[in-house]
Amino acid sequence: MRIVMFGYQTWGHRTLLALLESGHDVVMAVTHPRSEHAYERIWSDSVAGLAGEHGIPVLIRDRPDDEELFARLKDADPDIIVANNWRTWIPPHVYGLPRHGTLNVHDSLLPKYAGFSPLIWALVNGETEVGVTAHLMDEELDAGDIVLQRAVPVGPTDTATDLFHRTVDLIAPVTTGALDLIASGQTAFTRQDRSLASFFHKRSPEDSRIDWNWPAEDLERLVRAQSAPYPSAFTFHRGRRLEILSSVVSRGRYGGTPGRVFYREGDGVVIVAGADARTGRNHGLAITRVRTEDGRELGATEYFTSMGGYLTGRP
Known part of the structure; x- marks a missing residue:
């Protein structure tokens, strides 16, 4: 033909x-x-x-x-x-x-x-x-x-x-x-x-922004969906953009406020996730690797030198 x-x-x-x-x-x-x-x-x-x-x-x-x-x-x-x-x-x-x-x-x-x-x-x-x-x-x-x-x-x-x-x-x-x-x-x-x-619709930077009200299972898939060479999923820590390069769903269940930097679990740092996180029934997102605004790639346990504070959707 x-x-x-x-x-x-x-x-x-x-x-x-x-x-x-x-x-x-x-x-x-x-x-x-x-x-x-x-x-x-x-x-x-x-x-x-x-x-x-x-x-x-x-x-x-x-x-x-x-x-x-x-x-x-x-x-x-x-x-x-x-x-x-x-x-x-x-x-x-x-x-x-x-x-x-x-x-x-x-x-x-x-x-x-x-x-x-x-x-x-x-x-x-x-x-x-x-x-x-x-x-x-x-x-x-x-x-x-x-x-x-x-x-x-x-x-x-x-x-x-x-x-x-x-x-x-x-x-x-x-x-x-x-x-x-x-x-x-x-x-x-x-x-x-x-x-x-x-x-x-077409993906845009807004679609890679992490919303900590999502369940951890959904966020873990978002991180995998935004794998290199695609723009990484991102959040903000202390007012600075932080890209999340890899993560897993936590083994334990963690309660509190979505976005809280909470607990070291294995090679990861658990972030509280889910709109109903206050109930304590949710798994968190255990971040394992990040990239900072200046381009440094670090293991999460190296980047988060102390627990506490929040990851947020905006600076």
């Missing part, structure tokens, strides 16, 4: 690589300009660079809604558009142009976690599996019929980085498998159950 590829960052790069190795004819690539957004500097393999290496014409756009792009698409005469990590709305006259429409590849188990940063949100929320979905694009974002979907489990110590590496390896088989089904003439695919749908 003749394919136009829309994509960005490593997700788009892996998709284009899979298409190049699939035997299909990639006739054009459309990608975004490089961004300085914190989350878009991560996993930033270049779609434009890979396309250029293979002599594929490249268009760079923030949005795919101008007349020149549409004219170039019509001239390319694609059988299908394949998109992955395209960051803006694709209008119907574009996604509906090819004979087989547009196949979007998304790194979640749709209909859950449509939108942005699905792996991070899924890990924070304690999902037991994540994955990749190839679906046909329609007028609602990430809502079209599912052509192919694959899942991988989430382990008890997995970070978002672990899940990225595990799911990015699904892109090639999901993309090429879905194209094989479409090329075979199959047209009846799985409708999404919209009652199960959820849509998430």
Whole structure:
């Protein structure tokens, strides 16, 4: 099939690589300009660079809604558009142009976690599996019929980085498998159950700020979800920003006020957590490693030289 590829960052790069190795004819690539957004500097393999290496014409756009792009698409005469990590709305006259429409590849188990940063949100929320979905694009974002979907489990110590590496390896088989089904003439695919749908916004620094009213179990997952190279989860201690690099849920139960620097437990320092911490029924978050404002990384027992005081959401 003749394919136009829309994509960005490593997700788009892996998709284009899979298409190049699939035997299909990639006739054009459309990608975004490089961004300085914190989350878009991560996993930033270049779609434009890979396309250029293979002599594929490249268009760079923030949005795919101008007349020149549409004219170039019509001239390319694609059988299908394949998109992955395209960051803006694709209008119907574009996604509906090819004979087989547009196949979007998304790194979640749709209909859950449509939108942005699905792996991070899924890990924070304690999902037991994540994955990749190839679906046909329609007028609602990430809502079209599912052509192919694959899942991988989430382990008890997995970070978002672990899940990225595990799911990015699904892109090639999901993309090429879905194209094989479409090329075979199959047209009846799985409708999404919209009652199960959820849509998430882009991550920002505010989403990494620790709220000590959360249960310790949720905070421990937040720390794992904000693993390097993502911006770390953070709090404030004595008015200064403190990044939490690793933590575990405490063995013991600790009562008091959320955010209290309370007790040394093993290699960690326990912080009281949970909106109902006053009851004494909650586990705390045992911080094990931190990074200070000046960039020093320390074990928590080295950083917290005495107990007492509070970690807070603001300076």
